[in-house]
Amino acid sequence: MFDNVEATNIHSLVPILGVLVSLFVVRLMVNNREKHARCSLPPGPRPFPVVGNVMSVNSKEPWVTYTDWGKTYGPLVYSRLFNKDVIVINSERIAKDILDRRSSVFSDRPTLITMDLFGWSWNVTFMPYGERWRQCRRLFHQTFRPEAALTYRPVQMCKVHQLLMNLLETPHEYGSHLQTMSSSIIMAIAYGYDTAPRHDAFVKVVEDALNLALGVITPERAALLGAFPFLIRLPYWFPGAGFQKKAQESRHVSKEQVDAPFRHVTQNLASNSLPPCICSDLLGRMKDGGNIQRHEGLVKDVAATAFSAASDTTSSAMLIFTLAMLQNPKVQAKAQAEIDAIVGRDRLPEFSDRASLPYIDAVPLSPSTIILTLQTGVAHAATADDIYEGYYIPKGATVMANLWAMSHDESIYPDPYEFKPERFLSNGKLIDDVVSYAFGFGRRVCIGRHVADASLWAGITSILSVFNIKKALDDSGKEVEFEVQWTSGLTTHPLLFPCVIEPRDLEMTAEGLAEMIALHG
Numbered sequence: 001m002f003d004n005v006e007a008t009n010i011h012s013l014v015p016i017l018g019v020l021v022s023l024f025v026v027r028l029m030v031n032n033r034e035k036h037a038r039c040s041l042p043p044g045p046r047p048f049p050v051v052g053n054v055m056s057v058n059s060k061e062p063w064v065t066y067t068d069w070g071k072t073y074g075p076l077v078y079s080r081l082f083n084k085d086v087i088v089i090n091s092e093r094i095a096k097d098i099l100d101r102r103s104s105v106f107s108d109r110p111t112l113i114t115m116d117l118f119g120w121s122w123n124v125t126f127m128p129y130g131e132r133w134r135q136c137r138r139l140f141h142q143t144f145r146p147e148a149a150l151t152y153r154p155v156q157m158c159k160v161h162q163l164l165m166n167l168l169e170t171p172h173e174y175g176s177h178l179q180t181m182s183s184s185i186i187m188a189i190a191y192g193y194d195t196a197p198r199h200d201a202f203v204k205v206v207e208d209a210l211n212l213a214l215g216v217i218t219p220e221r222a223a224l225l226g227a228f229p230f231l232i233r234l235p236y237w238f239p240g241a242g243f244q245k246k247a248q249e250s251r252h253v254s255k256e257q258v259d260a261p262f263r264h265v266t267q268n269l270a271s272n273s274l275p276p277c278i279c280s281d282l283l284g285r286m287k288d289g290g291n292i293q294r295h296e297g298l299v300k301d302v303a304a305t306a307f308s309a310a311s312d313t314t315s316s317a318m319l320i321f322t323l324a325m326l327q328n329p330k331v332q333a334k335a336q337a338e339i340d341a342i343v344g345r346d347r348l349p350e351f352s353d354r355a356s357l358p359y360i361d362a363v364p365l366s367p368s369t370i371i372l373t374l375q376t377g378v379a380h381a382a383t384a385d386d387i388y389e390g391y392y393i394p395k396g397a398t399v400m401a402n403l404w405a406m407s408h409d410e411s412i413y414p415d416p417y418e419f420k421p422e423r424f425l426s427n428g429k430l431i432d433d434v435v436s437y438a439f440g441f442g443r444r445v446c447i448g449r450h451v452a453d454a455s456l457w458a459g460i461t462s463i464l465s466v467f468n469i470k471k472a473l474d475d476s477g478k479e480v481e482f483e484v485q486w487t488s489g490l491t492t493h494p495l496l497f498p499c500v501i502e503p504r505d506l507e508m509t510a511e512g513l514a515e516m517i518a519l520h521g
């Protein structure tokens with residue numbers, strides 16, 4: 001009976017509640033409209049009908065266009081790519097204000113039609129800000145937080161030592177060796193899988209997947225298909241629809257990228273032969289009574305995301321480092337002198353040397369590009385309308401932090417194009433500015449930054465302790481000059497360039513290096 005009374009009362013309240021809610025919503029809308037009528041969008045280039053500003057964006061190096069816009073319109077720029085509002089942030093201060101301090105509004109990712117099309121929806125990096133992302137991020141945190149990252153150091157050093165051996169034996173294959181180093185570190189950490197020293201089959205699957213997708217999963221590249229989605233229904237033979245074939249191939253390889261290493265995990269778990277790794281750790285944390293399939297699905301996505309996020313960024317940064325050393329022999333010599341003074345020439349560097357090697361720590365920060373392999377970061381998106389310093393940022397807008405502009409800001413880094421590690425040192429110590437923005441902002445900040453930082457440190461210090469990186473010479477003994485070509489897409493790195501990587505001790509043999517490595521135990 002009481003149930004009936006309550007039900008009756010509640011029903012009689014429905015119309016009143018309905019009116020109140022409607023009034024509230026209308027008031028909110030009026031408020032918003034009034035607020036926005038007083039605020040304008042940030043300044044920016046005048047958009048053309050339909051296409052917006054897409055024609056003025058340098059599709060290979062969008063960050064250059066965004067930096068130029070910053071010089072004309074200021075650090076916060078509004079633009080439109082077809083039907084998509086795009087806000088570009090060219091200043092670190094504003095990026096921190098918006099993406100760090102207002103992270104409850106700016107933690108989403110833009111929906112990129114190429115993500116589904118190329119079979120990448122499993123990737124946590126590009127997931128919408130929702131429940132599945134939160135669950136994955138929690139799993140990431142358990143395995144990539146600073147204390148957990150310390151436990152991977154032996155694996156990292158071991159793979160770096162393999163890199164030294166590879167460089168000694170076939171230095172001209174340096175690009176492939178740097179890729180192997182970065183892939184094998186994350187393969188071991190994520191899947192407990194020990195890659196072959198060269199040309200590993202699993203690594204190839206994942207690299208193929210990355211090569212097919214990285215160029216197209218950016219807001220600029222996805223804009224056209226997003227505005228005219230019927231294009232994705234065109235058959236691949238239709239003029240201009242050649243991307244369909246690439247997309248089909250990518251969907252296939254991307255599935256294999258997620259499934260193949262995980263098969264290795266389940267098979268080896270079953271035979272108790274899997275070394276400790278993220279997958280074994282996270283699968284072991286499965287709570288009694290939980291949904292096993294669901295939990296496995298999350299772990300699989302997390303591990304595959306870790307690989308895709310770690311492999312290309314780390315190897316790109318190592319390639320940029322190699323180029324920077326070739327172009328800046330004085331910096332190279334100074335860094336080597338620091339290593340010689342602290343580590344000496346009879347052993348290889350260890351993580352415990354790090355605190356005594358501040359110049360080395362400043363090297364990856366110096367050209368402000370070594371760790372900036374993602375020049376425009378990974379785009380965020382706004383989940384609500386917002387106003388920043390009087391400017392209106394519409395709900396759904398893509399928000400891009402132009403890391404390249406931040407790192408070349410002359411008011412912070414005078415002569416930004418000069419390679420000067422010293423600018424990050426004061427009285428022989430590293431200053432506070434460690435270019436943390438290279439790893440992004442807010443709730444979406446790079447979860448692997450502690451692991452990335454350690455891999456780069458170990459790779460850079462070890463290479464410098466054993467090798468000289470020099471310009472190649474032609475037959476007449478003259479240095480080979482070359483123009484650096486860069487890849488474009490989500491991550492960037494130089495295409496392979498002529499260079500000589502030779503041991504500092506010209507007498508060094510593989511046996512000698514193996515002995516030094518063995519000293520590490």
Ligand code: HEM
Pocket residue numbers: 124125126137140144305306307309310311313314317371372373374377378379380437438439440441442443444445446447448449451452
């Ligand atoms: C040189 C190396 C690296 C650089 C420069 C880098 C940089 C970045 C940047 C700029 C972002 C976007 C942050 C944002 O949205 O504001 C990001 C996201 C991410 N990074 Fe890294 N990263 C590196 C290495 C790694 C490694 C080794 C891992 C290993 C797990 C990793 C995992 C991730 C993940 C999972 C995300 C997505 C986070 C999310 O959306 O919640 N990264 N990284």
